[in-house]
Amino acid sequence: MFLRSAGILFKIISFLLVSYSVYAQDFRKDVIRQSLAVASFSSDFELSPKWTLNLEVQERIYTDPVRQSQMFLKSQIGFEPFENFNFRNGIAYYLNSPSDPEFLSTLIVPEIRLNHDFAFGHKFRSIELIHRYRMEERFIHKKQDDSLIDGYRFVERISYMLALECKLINSKNHKHDIFLKLSDGIYVNTHNGILFNSFDQNRFYAGLNYQLVKNLTVELGYINLYQQRISGVEYLNRNIASLGINHSLKLYH
Numbered sequence: 001m002f003l004r005s006a007g008i009l010f011k012i013i014s015f016l017l018v019s020y021s022v023y024a025q026d027f028r029k030d031v032i033r034q035s036l037a038v039a040s041f042s043s044d045f046e047l048s049p050k051w052t053l054n055l056e057v058q059e060r061i062y063t064d065p066v067r068q069s070q071m072f073l074k075s076q077i078g079f080e081p082f083e084n085f086n087f088r089n090g091i092a093y094y095l096n097s098p099s100d101p102e103f104l105s106t107l108i109v110p111e112i113r114l115n116h117d118f119a120f121g122h123k124f125r126s127i128e129l130i131h132r133y134r135m136e137e138r139f140i141h142k143k144q145d146d147s148l149i150d151g152y153r154f155v156e157r158i159s160y161m162l163a164l165e166c167k168l169i170n171s172k173n174h175k176h177d178i179f180l181k182l183s184d185g186i187y188v189n190t191h192n193g194i195l196f197n198s199f200d201q202n203r204f205y206a207g208l209n210y211q212l213v214k215n216l217t218v219e220l221g222y223i224n225l226y227q228q229r230i231s232g233v234e235y236l237n238r239n240i241a242s243l244g245i246n247h248s249l250k251l252y253h
Contacts, residue, residue, distance in 0.1 A: 030234045034101065035063045038223070038242040046250045052078040054090075060240075062101035071095045076115070088117040096140075099229070099236065105146050112139040112152075126167040132185075134159045157200055161185030171211075179209040181221070201227035207242065219244040 040058035047053055053075070060070040076090030094111035119132040136159075139152040163183035171177050187200040207221025223240035 031237050032100075032234065034236060034238045036069055036238055036240045037061055037063055038240055038244075040242070040244045042244070042246045044246065044248040046248070046252065048252050050080050052080075054078065054088075065101055067101055068095075068097050069099075069101070070097065072113075074113075076117075084121045084123070086117070086119045088115075088119075090115045090117075107143065107146050107148070109143055109148070110141045113137070126170070128165045130161075130163040130165070132159075132161040132163065134161070156190045157187055158190055159185050159187040161203075168208075175211065175214065177211045181205070181207045181209055181219070199228050201225055205242075207244075215248050217246045219246070 038058060038060045040056060042054060042056035045053040045055075054077075056072075056074045058070075058072055058074075059068070061067065062069050072092050072094040074090055074092035076088045078086055078088040080086045092113045092115065094113060096109045096111055098105050098107065114137040116135045117132060118134075119130055121128050121130040136157045138155040138157060140155060142149050142151045142153050161183055162185070163181065166180045167177060168180050169176075169178040183203075183205045185203045187203065189198050189200050202225075204224045205221055207219050209217055209219040211217050219242075221242040221244070223238070223242055225236070225238040225240060227236045227238070228234075229236060
């Protein structure tokens with residue numbers, strides 16, 4: 001057990017060192033820093049012991065100046081063949097605003113995104129480690145200057161995320177538990193049409209999840225998103241405050 005735990009800890013440290021090495025050369029890059037806020041609501045419907053349906057809506061805004069950055073609606077169907085192994089497939093509809101909040105354009109670019117997830121975890125008492133692999137098929141509406149044109153641009157992206165969940169407070173009857181959540185993910189563009197930004201982004205998250213009532217949790221968090229722009233020489237460093245509300249409902253007996 002000790003050797004196994006030590007091996008997992010070594011993998012976590014190695015992964016964090018690799019993922020954050022992208023920051024080490026900031027002085028050689030054109031880095032644009034931005035501040036944003038995110039609010040989301042999601043519902044998990046337990047259809048059976050193995051099948052779940054997830055619905056989520058999220059709004060992302062710039063804070064200086066205040067204007068919309070992105071909004072999406074997403075649904076996923078999940079299948080858990082056995083404990084701690086999960087497969088999910090979903091579809092999402094995105095509305096993307098310009099990545100520069102001071103840009104005068106109000107053009108909103110629609111995007112349809114398919115996602116395919118595989119996740120598995122390890123539990124150690126009050127700590128759980130989760131590995132998530134995802135492939136996304138993105139169909140982004142084409143644009144020219146400040147107008148949409150016919151057709152969609154296809155981008156394929158894969159990602160790996162390592163997440164840790166730790167129960168900080170184990171309340172009476174598990175009605176008001178508090179969890180610490182940490183995650184770090186690397187996203188890579190794989191489509192042949194990508195010329196300069198095969199590395200898409202690194203996304204770090206830290207948050208606290210509080211069980212407000214039996215089927216409702218509230219989560220406050222911080223996201224640092226470090227993303228390479230399509231030019232290949234510019235990077236976005238985004239500091240994001242997040243608020244998430246999750247509702248779960250069991251639909252079987």
